Amino acid sequence: xxxxxxxxxxxxxxxxxxxxxxxxxxxxxxxxxxxxxxxxxxxxxxxxxxxxxxxxxxxxxxxxxxxxxxxxxxxxxxxxxxxxxxxxxx
Numbered sequence: 001x002x003x004x005x006x007x008x009x010x011x012x013x014x015x016x017x018x019x020x021x022x023x024x025x026x027x028x029x030x031x032x033x034x035x036x037x038x039x040x041x042x043x044x045x046x047x048x049x050x051x052x053x054x055x056x057x058x059x060x061x062x063x064x065x066x067x068x069x070x071x072x073x074x075x076x077x078x079x080x081x082x083x084x085x086x087x088x089x090x
Contacts, residue, residue: 016066023070026054027077030087046087051078 029050037044051074058070081087 011066019061019066019070020073023054023058023073024077026050026057027074028081028086029053030081032087032089034089046082048078048082051075 027048027050029048030046031049032046033044054074055071058067058074061067061070
């Protein structure tokens, strides 16, 4: 009886590092407003456009092992860059 080996897809370290850098840059991209917008009881200072694009990339990633790390990285960098002057003011 011949055993069939399943080929596991591996990701190179340089590819993984490039993806991490991509997620950091995307998560820091905000579209901020010069005047805050009132939506009922909420005040919106900007939209995390990079977070939305990064989540789209992370959900379609071929290597699903790192998906939780990518989500955490996107959320943490998005929260940090909300408080520093990063983003485009419309």
